[in-house]
Amino acid sequence: MQTFQSLEYGNYYHIYNRGINDENLFKETRNHEHFLNLYSKHIEPIAETYAWCLLKNHFHLLVRIKTFEEIMLHQQDYEIKKIIPPHQSFGNLFNAYTKSINKSFNRHGSLFERPFKRKLIDNETYLQTLIKYIHYNPVNHGFCEHPIQYPWSSYQSCTSNKPTKLQRTKILSFFGDLENFKDCHKQSECFITLESYLEI
Template structure:
């Protein structure tokens, strides 16, 4: 089956996932995380792309970004990906690919899902049982969005800025978001939309994306299992 073209709309946030090939590690030492983030900042600045949230896991990364051009995020990821592969291959005297094909992405409905994506991304180390609280993981945006760190890579989204009138108010309100858990349905919806290149949002947002880009932005309705007796017996004779 031919893969769908990427969903990309100027000014609409995107959730990005890029995995190591065969789910293998793509970060091996503390320096690797630093190199990746430094190059991400350089590439994002070059293409005027805003980074709102991120987490670097051992074998994959999550990013929440907004671009002022249709291909801005793709340009950032291509530039970053090529540079980081060269760095890893030279540093560890290896050859071949590092990433598992194309990065995955989805458009994010700001009102319905944006702050949920912030939390989903920064809670990854907690779901992986690497830490008990996102503040304990050093390679995510949580310390910048909720803590005392000033992470130059980050550009707050307007919806994040609306959490309070001052930085202290915003960080306090943001911390409060983490007092409630993300439901399994929400987590699965985010995973499905990102991995399958659908839009992530309510019905009106998905319809708007489909109309704007002239392509489906959600899966087709599920039919019966064509191999099942129940399905075959329900067909007209």
């Protein structure tokens, strides 16, 4: 039986999962929007976001769990009433989304595979590779030819000047600057080794 590590304060993680029995998680545009709204409510108070992508039957998130002190410092901004373990915040997100999908589509039971998958990111090279991997997911699945064409990922926010809660400045610094970020995303690459590690 596979075991999953707990989410530790201050660490970076790749959080990902798929629909149970490969069921589609996002059936309509409003589903993507609702998931992101719930994400803002449940995850932004406890984590910084570095990359995300929502596909039809699975998703990828790259986050840094804030330190306990950071969460306490900003709790008034998010009206946090009680500090709970980080994994529970993600669980609350997935449960709330499941309830909304079940109600909208007259279905019952679990929507996501359990437990949700998570991998610790322990070096900058791995983090860089994951950012590109997450942005290239729609390309690799045949939804578009370049990440900028896909609306449900963080790529457009990374290359835009529009306000964002994404950690855009830090993300671009991992690649040197915006131009290097774009250059690194010009060509697709083989992620077989990474996917084997992630057991995708």
